[in-house]
Amino acid sequence: MNRITEKRSLSSAAMLMKVDAPDIAKRVKAGQFIILRVDEMGERIPLTVADADPATGEVTIMFQVAGATTRLLSMKEKGDYIADFVGPLGEPTHYDGATKACVVGGGVGCAIAYPQAKALHTMGIPVDVIAGFKTKEAVMLEDEFTAACDNLYITTDDGSYGIHGFVTNQLEALINEGKGYDLVIAIGPIPMMKFVSKVTEKYGIKTIVSLNPVMIDGTGMCGGCRVTVGGETKFACVDGPDFDGHLVDYDGLMNRNSFYKEMEKAKDEHVCRIGLHGGHHNG
Numbered sequence: 001m002n003r004i005t006e007k008r009s010l011s012s013a014a015m016l017m018k019v020d021a022p023d024i025a026k027r028v029k030a031g032q033f034i035i036l037r038v039d040e041m042g043e044r045i046p047l048t049v050a051d052a053d054p055a056t057g058e059v060t061i062m063f064q065v066a067g068a069t070t071r072l073l074s075m076k077e078k079g080d081y082i083a084d085f086v087g088p089l090g091e092p093t094h095y096d097g098a099t100k101a102c103v104v105g106g107g108v109g110c111a112i113a114y115p116q117a118k119a120l121h122t123m124g125i126p127v128d129v130i131a132g133f134k135t136k137e138a139v140m141l142e143d144e145f146t147a148a149c150d151n152l153y154i155t156t157d158d159g160s161y162g163i164h165g166f167v168t169n170q171l172e173a174l175i176n177e178g179k180g181y182d183l184v185i186a187i188g189p190i191p192m193m194k195f196v197s198k199v200t201e202k203y204g205i206k207t208i209v210s211l212n213p214v215m216i217d218g219t220g221m222c223g224g225c226r227v228t229v230g231g232e233t234k235f236a237c238v239d240g241p242d243f244d245g246h247l248v249d250y251d252g253l254m255n256r257n258s259f260y261k262e263m264e265k266a267k268d269e270h271v272c273r274i275g276l277h278g279g280h281h282n283g
């Protein structure tokens with residue numbers, strides 16, 4: 001059991017929680033994630049470690065209410081307990097000789113992009129951030145990103161805040177300005193990662209994406225998170241979640257994720273008559 005030590009809202013769509021998990025706080029590196037179960041009856045879901053403080057033993061998660069489990073989690077308050085909180089899982093991000101980086105986040109993917117910017121900034125590698133959102137209401141982590149990068153560019157699809165347009169347009173404009181990035185890290189919806197990778201491929205810039213297939217056990221045993229990268233089958237939970245953005249089969253990943261969507265929808269709409277909540281497709 002892990003205690004929630006802080007809870008606050010980040011935007012109209014996202015929430016931050018700090019959880020007492022000293023062993024994870026000591027060992028976690030940027031790019032890694034945890035798998036949690038809100039209660040003994042719940043399903044397991046993966047969430048990226050957004051921040052960690054080895055001194056206090058607190059691990060920060062940031063999440064969007066996407067369905068049954070994240071909704072249940074959002075109803076927990078400071079002082080409440082989470083049944084299981086397991087990690088750190090996955091491979092840490094390898095920055096391999098980067099000298100100037102651009103981190104591109106889309107929507108709630110910004111929660112996953114934030115620790116990347118912070119890690120690069122802490123290592124002294126110049127880093128710009130492009131954070132894209134649908135509208136002003138969805139903008140989050142502006143102060144945190146400002147403190148963790150050299151230049152922050154916020155874009156909104158509808159122009160209600162920051163630069164009007166998509167992150168890909170801003171990225172290409174900055175590359176053409178001569179920013180000289182030799183590493184781009186893109187995290188967000190699958191189409192966004194696909195199109196960022198198409199832009200950077202044109203300019204020959206190394207690109208890392210963080211993939212989000214449905215995960216079940218998080219140990220490489222169930223095969224639920226399999227993705228095709230460079231024609232080979234990989235398991236995102238143990239081989240990733242980071243992969244070379246120019247080698248990922250994004251269309252295959254979108255197909256697999258949409259396969260689960262109907263199941264998740266049915267589970268979310270299900271009203272249990274025997275006193276249990278939610279579903280247990282992966283619990």
Ligand SMILES: Cc1cc2nc3c(=O)[nH]c(=O)nc-3n(C[C@H](O)[C@H](O)[C@H](O)COP(=O)(O)OP(=O)(O)OC[C@H]3O[C@@H](n4cnc5c(N)ncnc54)[C@H](O)[C@@H]3O)c2cc1C
Binds near residue numbers: 044265
């Ligand atoms: C490595 C990794 C890191 C992630 N980090 C974050 C994060 O930091 N913040 C955040 O908001 N979200 C993150 N996600 C996505 C998050 O796991 C899903 O939003 C969550 O599982 C939704 O569960 P739900 O029951 O609330 O919604 P559901 O209604 O069950 O699902 C909504 C959508 O979430 C996805 N999803 C559902 N179950 C899983 C699962 N077990 N594994 C992966 N995706 C699932 C599916 O695309 C689904 O259509 C991450 C996913 C992965 C794989």
Ligand code: FES
Binds near residue numbers: 215219221226236
């Ligand atoms: S989640 Fe089961 S193999 Fe990755």
